[in-house]
Amino acid sequence: MVVVTVIDRDTQSEVFAPTASAKSAQELWTELNAFYIAEAWLLDERKLHEWLDMFTEDLLYFMPRRKNVPSREADREIPPYGTDLPFFDEDRKMMLVRIQRMDSGMAWAEEPPSRTRHLVGNLVVQRVEEDGTVHAKTAFLCHRSHAEYDTALYSGYREDVLHPVDGTWKISRRTIVLDVNVVLDKNMAIFF
Amino acid sequence: MAGTKYEILDPETGWLDPSIYTDQEIYRREMTHIFGRAWLLIGHDSLIPNPGDFFHTYMGEDPVILSRGSDGSVNVLLNMCRHRGARLVRADDGNCNSFVCSYHAWTYGLDGELEYVPGEQEVYYGELDRSKLGLKRARVATYAGLVFATWAEDAPSLEDYLGDARWYLDMEFNRSGKGTYAVGPHKWIQPINWKTAVDNCSDWYHVPVSHASAANAMFRVLGEPRFTHDRLFQMKGRAAFVNGHQVQYFKMPEDSLAGQSKSIPTATAEDDTAEAVERLGEFRAKSVVLGTHSLFPNTVLGFRLAIPRGPLKTEFWHFALASNADTPEQQREVLRVHTARNGVTGHFEADDVDNWRQVSESGLSGTYRELGQRVNLGIGHTHTDDVFPGALSDRFVSENNHRHFYRRWEEFMNADSWADIPLDPQKATYEGTAGMNE
Known part of the structure; x- marks a missing residue:
C-alpha cells in the first residue's frame, strides 16, 4: 500500500492516507495542480x-449563499446543501x-461574451479514499470584464470530489463558496 | 420641489419620459412620495418563527429590523440608533433578547423600546427621557404570511392597499391553509433603475426574444415548452391592473402547460384541488392560474424585491416560496427551479439585466429624451369584466399594465398625502374561505 501525506479537512493537521495508485503526495499534488x-x-x-x-x-455543481452572522454563530454562515436557496444547485x-444556451448567440448576458481570467x-489535498477518490480544496480569483466597462472580481474557494478515470480526473461534486454576501455583479453567467 | 407636477406618460401615444430613470431629483422624491408611503413587502412570517428571531431587510433605502417579540408580535424597526444613527443589527438574521448599538451600547428591546443607556444617571444626569427615544417603528401587516410595512400613518389598510389584486394573488399565495415558507434570498446589485424591473413583470412581449436561449436549451435538454410569439399571441389569459399592482393570469385549461412542462412550478401540489376549491371557490381554484405579477412599488415576480440604491443602482433580493402543503420532494424541486431560472445565477434572469440597464440609461441621452420611449403596445384595446377584477388588456401580450404602472407612479409622486391617492373600489367576489390571514 502506498501512503501519501495529506491535510485532514477537519483538523487541518497532516495525516497519512492510503491511495489506490502508486503516487506520492508530491506527484498527486502536481498532477491535480496541472x-x-x-x-x-x-x-x-x-x-x-x-x-x-x-x-x-x-455531477453536482453547488454554490451556497454566504450569510452575515456573528462570529460565534459561524456554523450558520454557509447553509449546508439541501437547506437553503443556493446560487447553483445543478446536475449535468x-x-x-x-452551456447550450451560450452556443445560441442569443444568451444576452454573455453576448458578446465576457472576458474572464481564472x-x-x-x-490542498484534503483526503484520499481507498478507491482513489480525492477530496481537494482550491482558492480562486476570477476577473470578469463584460461589454464596455462592466467588471467584477470574484474570490472564493472550491471543494471538489475527484475520481481517477482513464488516466485523468473527473469531478463529481464541486462546492464553490464566494467571499461575498451581496454579489457585486449584474448577473453570474460565468462558471468557476 | 413642492408644486412640481410630473407628467411623464402620454396615455394617448404611450410616450414615456426616460429621465424618470436617471434624474436625481426624481429619485429623491420617489424615496419620500413612494417608498415613504406605500405598503412595502419586506419579509415573511417564516423568516422569524420564534420569539427573539430577527431578519434584516429594507424599506426603500431604509434598513429595518423585522423582529418577533416575546409575545409573538411582529415588529418593524428602523435599524438606526436614536443616538447617532449607527446600526443595531449587522447580521442577516438571528435570535436575540435585545438590540445593542455597537457604538455606545444604547440597548433596545425586541419591540424597539429604549431599555438601557450607559451612564444614564452619571453623564445624562437622569435627564434623558428614554420613553421618547425608542427605535422608529413602521406600521406592519401581513397577508398570507407575507409581511408588509409602511411609514405612512395615513396609509389605508393593507387589505385596501392590495384591493382586488388579492383576488388573483390568492391563487398562488393563499391556496393552502398550511401556508408557505420563504427561503433565501440571493442578493446582488444591478446597474438599473428599479422601475424597469417592475414594469417588466407584465412584459411577455420580451419573453420569446430575451429568453430565447434559455427556453430553447430547456426545450432541447429537458423537453420544456417554448414560449414562441405565436403561442403568446394566442394565450387566453390577460393582463390585469389593480391599485398599482400588475397581474398576468393564465386561463385554464386553454393556457395550460399540463403535459408539456415537467418543472414549471405552480408552487402547489397536484392533489390540493379539494382544499383549494374550499378556500378559493371552484372558479379560482381550477380555471385561473396566477402568472407573472408585481406589487406596487417594488415587489417583482412573487417574493422578490427590487430595492432602490440610487437612480441607476438596484439591489435585487430573490427569495423562493415553497408550500407547506407540498411533499419534501416537491418543495425541493420548487427550490431547484428557483435557483436555476431566476436570481443572480438564473439563466432566464441573467439575460434581462443588460436590457433593463440600457432602458434605464436611455434617460442619460439628451437626444433620446427628446424622442422619448414608446410604451404603446395595445393602446385602446382594453376592457373590464364582471368576474376578473381590474383594468384588463384585450390580449395576453400588452403594455396596458406598463402604462397603468407609470400612471400610478404619477399619482404617488404628485400627491401631497394619501388623501390625494385614489384606490380602486373592491368589487370582486371572493368565493371560498381564504381571507387576508386565514
Missing part, C-alpha cells in the same frame, strides 16, 4: 463543453442547458 490549471484555461478560452467533460455524469442536464491556486 488538472486545475488546464481547467482554468478551458473556462477562460470559452471551451465550455470541454470543461463540462471534466465532470462525471452524476442543467449544466448542459446553461487564477486557481492554494491547492
Whole structure:
C-alpha cells in the first residue's frame, strides 16, 4: 500500500492516507495542480463543453449563499446543501442547458461574451479514499470584464470530489463558496 | 420641489419620459412620495418563527429590523440608533433578547423600546427621557404570511392597499391553509433603475426574444415548452391592473402547460384541488392560474424585491416560496427551479439585466429624451369584466399594465398625502374561505 501525506479537512493537521495508485503526495499534488490549471484555461478560452467533460455524469455543481452572522454563530454562515436557496444547485442536464444556451448567440448576458481570467491556486489535498477518490480544496480569483466597462472580481474557494478515470480526473461534486454576501455583479453567467 | 407636477406618460401615444430613470431629483422624491408611503413587502412570517428571531431587510433605502417579540408580535424597526444613527443589527438574521448599538451600547428591546443607556444617571444626569427615544417603528401587516410595512400613518389598510389584486394573488399565495415558507434570498446589485424591473413583470412581449436561449436549451435538454410569439399571441389569459399592482393570469385549461412542462412550478401540489376549491371557490381554484405579477412599488415576480440604491443602482433580493402543503420532494424541486431560472445565477434572469440597464440609461441621452420611449403596445384595446377584477388588456401580450404602472407612479409622486391617492373600489367576489390571514 502506498501512503501519501495529506491535510485532514477537519483538523487541518497532516495525516497519512492510503491511495489506490502508486503516487506520492508530491506527484498527486502536481498532477491535480496541472488538472486545475488546464481547467482554468478551458473556462477562460470559452471551451465550455470541454470543461463540462471534466465532470462525471452524476455531477453536482453547488454554490451556497454566504450569510452575515456573528462570529460565534459561524456554523450558520454557509447553509449546508439541501437547506437553503443556493446560487447553483445543478446536475449535468442543467449544466448542459446553461452551456447550450451560450452556443445560441442569443444568451444576452454573455453576448458578446465576457472576458474572464481564472487564477486557481492554494491547492490542498484534503483526503484520499481507498478507491482513489480525492477530496481537494482550491482558492480562486476570477476577473470578469463584460461589454464596455462592466467588471467584477470574484474570490472564493472550491471543494471538489475527484475520481481517477482513464488516466485523468473527473469531478463529481464541486462546492464553490464566494467571499461575498451581496454579489457585486449584474448577473453570474460565468462558471468557476 | 413642492408644486412640481410630473407628467411623464402620454396615455394617448404611450410616450414615456426616460429621465424618470436617471434624474436625481426624481429619485429623491420617489424615496419620500413612494417608498415613504406605500405598503412595502419586506419579509415573511417564516423568516422569524420564534420569539427573539430577527431578519434584516429594507424599506426603500431604509434598513429595518423585522423582529418577533416575546409575545409573538411582529415588529418593524428602523435599524438606526436614536443616538447617532449607527446600526443595531449587522447580521442577516438571528435570535436575540435585545438590540445593542455597537457604538455606545444604547440597548433596545425586541419591540424597539429604549431599555438601557450607559451612564444614564452619571453623564445624562437622569435627564434623558428614554420613553421618547425608542427605535422608529413602521406600521406592519401581513397577508398570507407575507409581511408588509409602511411609514405612512395615513396609509389605508393593507387589505385596501392590495384591493382586488388579492383576488388573483390568492391563487398562488393563499391556496393552502398550511401556508408557505420563504427561503433565501440571493442578493446582488444591478446597474438599473428599479422601475424597469417592475414594469417588466407584465412584459411577455420580451419573453420569446430575451429568453430565447434559455427556453430553447430547456426545450432541447429537458423537453420544456417554448414560449414562441405565436403561442403568446394566442394565450387566453390577460393582463390585469389593480391599485398599482400588475397581474398576468393564465386561463385554464386553454393556457395550460399540463403535459408539456415537467418543472414549471405552480408552487402547489397536484392533489390540493379539494382544499383549494374550499378556500378559493371552484372558479379560482381550477380555471385561473396566477402568472407573472408585481406589487406596487417594488415587489417583482412573487417574493422578490427590487430595492432602490440610487437612480441607476438596484439591489435585487430573490427569495423562493415553497408550500407547506407540498411533499419534501416537491418543495425541493420548487427550490431547484428557483435557483436555476431566476436570481443572480438564473439563466432566464441573467439575460434581462443588460436590457433593463440600457432602458434605464436611455434617460442619460439628451437626444433620446427628446424622442422619448414608446410604451404603446395595445393602446385602446382594453376592457373590464364582471368576474376578473381590474383594468384588463384585450390580449395576453400588452403594455396596458406598463402604462397603468407609470400612471400610478404619477399619482404617488404628485400627491401631497394619501388623501390625494385614489384606490380602486373592491368589487370582486371572493368565493371560498381564504381571507387576508386565514
